[in-house]
Amino acid sequence: MLKVRDLAIRFAGRSASEAGTLAVDGIDLDLDRAQVLALIGESGSGKSATMLALAGLLPKSAKTTGSVLLDDRSILHLDEREKSTVRGRRIGMIFQDPGGSLNPVLTVGDQIDEVVRTHRRLDRRAARAETVSLLSRVGIGDPAARARAYPHQLSGGLKQRVAIAAALAAQPTVILADEPTTALDATVQAQILDLLVNLVQVEHVALLLVTHDLAVAAAVADRIAVMYAGKIVERRGPEQLVTDPGHPYSRALGQAALPFVAAGDGRHAALPELPGRMAEAGGTACAFAPRCPLAIDRCRAQVPPVVPFGDGEAACFRAGETAQ
């Protein structure tokens, strides 16, 4: 349903002569209704740029190539008017900071009413009824009263639930969630993840979850794509990615996020650390080679192709091998 092919994003340099920065270097993604795809990677890996491109929220200075099809319609290069229909009706977004994505000077009910009325010709009372129904579907008790509250009167978890309801109000087919639980307490985090997984089934929407947390991704996703330096280096089901990672970077992520799994016997191993910094995207070698314990000469000479691995694929010459 959502089909991304060879998507590349380049941010313009400060002058016309500068090449600019390649943020995303030709990625493919596939996502169906009632499915959760997690896109994980560290800061600067290109996961947020990918999400903004799908949402059509990239600044004008960013150049995108490749194709993004939503139900066989291209949504990548649209003018403002086309965007306002495609975006809202088809794509909803949940932001990292639930406080920031809600307007502080409008009641949450008014904000959701506004979205409902933008998409359907409903009068005020019908829109409010729909809003109250949305609020109750995202697990908010006493939704009619909560609709009259301002965001600052709600807790972080409630605000994120309201943000989810606002995203659902436009009846999207795809929901993009950018680190939706990072700003929340651990217990609230689990509740919100449960809610999202549940909504994907009940509302029959597709969810693209962007996170840096492998534990979160493994808990909710049907498929996980690991991004590094603008490329997808591994694409697997959650169990296999955790227990049998193909790419050395995925292995390092797993050891950092799930140390008890890595140690194998329930003890905490020392948290591993990757030396150095992430390489620039778009080189002629494996971008991870400079930090990779398994790197061989070949890794530094050519870009490893994507090869089948386990229940998915990995882009590594030494996929599945471990150090020692």
Added chain:
Amino acid sequence: MMRHWSIGGVIGAAVLAVLVLVAIAAPWLAPGDPLDIVGRPLLPPFTDPRFPLGTDQLGRNVFAGLVHGTRVSLLVGLAAAAAAIGVGILVGTVAGFLGGWTDEGLMRVTEAFQTIPTFLLALAMVSALGASTVNVVLAIAISSWPATARLVRAEILSLKSRDYVDAARLAGMSRLGIAFREVLPGAVQPVLALIGITVGVAILVESSLAFLGLSDPNQVSWGGMVANGRAVLRTAPYLVAIPGAAVAVAVLSVSLVGDAMGRRLLVSRER
């Protein structure tokens, strides 16, 4: 709610309420045309119960003039301020939200208006357009909108990069819809604090114009009364002092209320 109102704010609000009541009740408090000659000229205050504040050199009732002048002052002050703030909000929102050349163009126009002192611009406009109440309102509004425009624009600039604006864009709202329904409500709060100053300035400018004779000659105005009394300042100083005090009280009360609103907003923003 009340605990955030300062004593000054309460006094200001009370005085303003009295002024508004006087303005509304003027025809009953002082029936008839306040410009009519009704008694002996230059009667000092508190000497004749029919003219509690005395009469001027033509024998007109000072109390009636004061009461009816309240109408003109408040009406012109509020109408001019409302128009100025409306235009300022419109220009500031469009400039701040759309940015680019629209912003550049609108801000240069705003600056062009700001380079001319409010009073001189209003003076020039009224002398060109003619002295009627509508023209006075227009002149004051045109010369005092830039402050609001700049304030609103600055607020919009800081608000438009928030996530909720992106969320509204994603939800399919139009650009102007987002600007006026999502962003503007957050930007008007500081404008509320500016209302007091704008209304106060408008009242002062109106009085000053009337003092110079640039107001509707068929309506009493405090500024006009001061101008009139100036000729007999040494023999009947009350003819200048009474309307002068009225101007001062009106501007002070409006400023106190505006100041109190500003402080309250500050408190609610810090929360």
